[in-house]
Amino acid sequence: MSEINLLDTYPRSKRNIKQRELGVPREREVAKRFGVEYFDGDRTQGYGGYRYDGRWVPVAMRFRDFYGLHEGDAVLDVGCAKGFLLHDLFQSVPGLRIAGLDVSEYALKLAMDDVRPRVIRGTADALPFADHSFDLVIAINTIHNLDHERCRRALQEIERVSRRHKYVQVDSWFNDEQRENFERWQLTAVTYFDTAGWRHFFTDAGYSGDFYWTITE
Ligand SMILES: C[S@@+](CC[C@H](N)C(=O)[O-])C[C@H]1O[C@@H](n2cnc3c(N)ncnc32)[C@H](O)[C@@H]1O
Numbered sequence: 001m002s003e004i005n006l007l008d009t010y011p012r013s014k015r016n017i018k019q020r021e022l023g024v025p026r027e028r029e030v031a032k033r034f035g036v037e038y039f040d041g042d043r044t045q046g047y048g049g050y051r052y053d054g055r056w057v058p059v060a061m062r063f064r065d066f067y068g069l070h071e072g073d074a075v076l077d078v079g080c081a082k083g084f085l086l087h088d089l090f091q092s093v094p095g096l097r098i099a100g101l102d103v104s105e106y107a108l109k110l111a112m113d114d115v116r117p118r119v120i121r122g123t124a125d126a127l128p129f130a131d132h133s134f135d136l137v138i139a140i141n142t143i144h145n146l147d148h149e150r151c152r153r154a155l156q157e158i159e160r161v162s163r164r165h166k167y168v169q170v171d172s173w174f175n176d177e178q179r180e181n182f183e184r185w186q187l188t189a190v191t192y193f194d195t196a197g198w199r200h201f202f203t204d205a206g207y208s209g210d211f212y213w214t215i216t217e
Pocket of ligand 1: 034078080103107124125139140142
């Protein structure tokens with residue numbers, strides 16, 4: 001288990017925390033449906049339009065190189081949304097076997113053509129896959145959307161279906177300012193801790209994979 005930022009090439013977005021904060025209580029309920037509003041509605045409700053723009057390409061290459069992915073390896077993305085990362089992984093590693101799962105019917109309907117046949121609707125805390133099915137299981141900004149008990153189960157599910165590597169990224173903070181920004185900005189997270197709290201939670205759940213943090217700045 002190691003703390004490693006594999007999204008260090010992901011572009012940092014400029015967040016207008018003040019503007020979003022005004023609508024946060026109202027928009028949280030809408031965002032939590034993970035429907036059209038969350039992905040392609042106003043920025044106060046989520047992504048503010050989530051379209052393929054290649055931002056995941058360097059991240060896919062980072063995963064490929066860090067985990068030494070090659071032809072025939074199987075990768076699962078838990079909370080794959082429209083499948084952008086899976087698409088880029090597929091392009092970066094010829095012969096990779098990809099699978100995705102997301103709770104959002106809306107996002108999966110809009111999954112990219114090469115990814116759509118490989119994604120299914122479901123929830124992170126009940127993965128419909130056999131034990132040790134994947135060489136790498138990724139869950140980026142997904143499991144913190146579940147309450148504590150289900151979040152713990154999601155970690156155990158990730159552990160169960162992986163035969164080798166795991167990478168989980170969750171909302172957290174290193175200092176009070178980042179915590180305050182997070183609380184003013186976030187719409188959907190229900191389980192969150194500082195980094196020490198997450199480490200404890202991971203260990204307690206029996207999670208043995210890699211991890212890093214999404215920090216609100
Ligand atoms: C912040 S988005 C992250 C999407 C993608 N992993 C990324 O980093 O761009 C959170 C994703 O988790 C999905 N999600 C929320 N609850 C979930 C659950 N219980 N099981 C699986 N996916 C879930 C949402 O539909 C959404 O696609």
